[in-house]
Amino acid sequence: MVPTKKNHPTTFIADGPNQVWTWDITYLNTFTSGIYYKLYMIIDIYSRKFVGFEIWPEESGELAGDLIERAIVIEKN
Template structure:
């Protein structure tokens, strides 16, 4: 059980995710989609939220009935315009 057997591939090393440190406001944002219950069984709304990690402030949010990448992209664009961030600027 402790040794590699047969023609199977050896275990792969997993690359750890990149870690970001928020040393000021509007440096690192995180986003999430949460499903909100309704009174109708099987019907949910999706709450898209962007949070500033440093201040824990909700930067932008929106509720939609579907979960689509284009809607998330619009939310991020609107948050960047609202907070006057340049998408090509690297800090």
């Protein structure tokens, strides 16, 4: 088999706040087995500041998009 060239992941470098954000969804345990809340969080990679976060019972692209929109409005003010 002939080796194939793999693309390296994109690297983003910030030299000041609010240039590059990253986000993640983390599962939070509850007292009920198999039930989790989802912590949506956005972090500024330069300052490591939490730019936005919310907790929801489900994962949804719409919820994530709404959080990002609110974080943008808050950080621009």
